[in-house]
Amino acid sequence: MEDSLDLLRSSLKTARCVAFTGAGISAESGVPTFRGAGGLWRNYSPERLATAEAFSSDPRLVWEWYDWLRGLIHAAQPNPGHLALTEMQRRAPERFTLVTQNMDGLHERAGSQDVVKLHGDIWLLRCTQCGREDRNERVPMDPLPPLCRCGGILRPGIVWFGEMLPTEQWERALEAAQKADVFMAIGTSVTVYPAAGLVAVARESGARIAVLNPDPTPADEFAEWVLRGPAGQILPRLL
Numbered sequence: 001m002e003d004s005l006d007l008l009r010s011s012l013k014t015a016r017c018v019a020f021t022g023a024g025i026s027a028e029s030g031v032p033t034f035r036g037a038g039g040l041w042r043n044y045s046p047e048r049l050a051t052a053e054a055f056s057s058d059p060r061l062v063w064e065w066y067d068w069l070r071g072l073i074h075a076a077q078p079n080p081g082h083l084a085l086t087e088m089q090r091r092a093p094e095r096f097t098l099v100t101q102n103m104d105g106l107h108e109r110a111g112s113q114d115v116v117k118l119h120g121d122i123w124l125l126r127c128t129q130c131g132r133e134d135r136n137e138r139v140p141m142d143p144l145p146p147l148c149r150c151g152g153i154l155r156p157g158i159v160w161f162g163e164m165l166p167t168e169q170w171e172r173a174l175e176a177a178q179k180a181d182v183f184m185a186i187g188t189s190v191t192v193y194p195a196a197g198l199v200a201v202a203r204e205s206g207a208r209i210a211v212l213n214p215d216p217t218p219a220d221e222f223a224e225w226v227l228r229g230p231a232g233q234i235l236p237r238l239l
Contacts, residue, residue, distance in 0.1 A: 004225045008182070008210055009238050012088070014095075015181035019085050020198060021100045021107070022188025024213060025231045029076040031104055050160045055128075059145040059153050066156050067141045070122060074139045078110035081186070081231030086111040087239055097176040101188060101195050103158045116172050118165050118195050124157030133157060165194060177202040184210040187231045190217040 023033040048054050055062045089096045089112055099116040100107055105123055107115045126133045129152025136146070146154040159165055173195075177183060183202035190196045190211075199219045203209055210225040211217055212234050220226050227234050 008225045016095045017182045018097045018176045018180040019184050021186045024187025025081045026102050026104050028079045028230050028232045031076050063145040071139050073104045078106045079232040081235045082110035084235035099173045116169050120158035125154040126157045127152045178205045180207040183207040186212045190219045
């Protein structure tokens with residue numbers, strides 16, 4: 001691994017870089033993942049809790065689950081992987097883009113700026129009636145479900161199954177992937193589409209791919225660097 005680390009570190013010194021993060025980097029901070037052993041879906045199916053239809057059917061049940069999740073995230077802290085990405089951006093802000101599938105806000109809490117958030121923000125609430133959006137970091141929420149000043153029910157400002165990614169964020173991510181010299185897939189299974197498609201976009205546009213993940217991913221076969229292990233251990237070694 002040391003040789004790969006040295007080569008990737010050298011390449012990052014002048015490269016236009018995209019860091020594409022997934023649930024794995026947040027799991028290192030104690031935020032359970034949606035999939036796999038111990039994941040947040042172990043007691044409920046995604047279809048029951050993470051769709052507009054489920055919310056319309058039983059908003060209180062859905063909000064009880066998200067209120068619990070917000071509590072877990074609130075107690076979590078950014079880990080060395082988050083902090084290393086913040087430092088990478090600080091050193092070369094004009095050449096570095098951070099794109100995340102995570103909606104927990106840990107990148108921002110670590111100090112990262114202008115994060116491209118493909119799956120929304122759990123701390124943003126959106127009214128299902130008037131469309132108003134407000135940031136709310138209150139833990140726990142009271143009442144449940146929370147209500148807008150217009151009387152409409154507020155929903156989490158995240159992308160649920162069956163919903164489109166936010167257009168502006170997706171276009172920014174696509175542009176960054178197309179212009180990247182190095183594209184790092186960090187703590188992501190590279191299986192959740194359309195976000196996972198960014199790896200192929202970057203590769204087809206000429207980027208060199210680096211995969212930083214404890215487990216194998218579909219991107220490993222065409223990655224120039226495959227670094228097995230937690231992001232919190234590998235990323236600080238790239239600085």
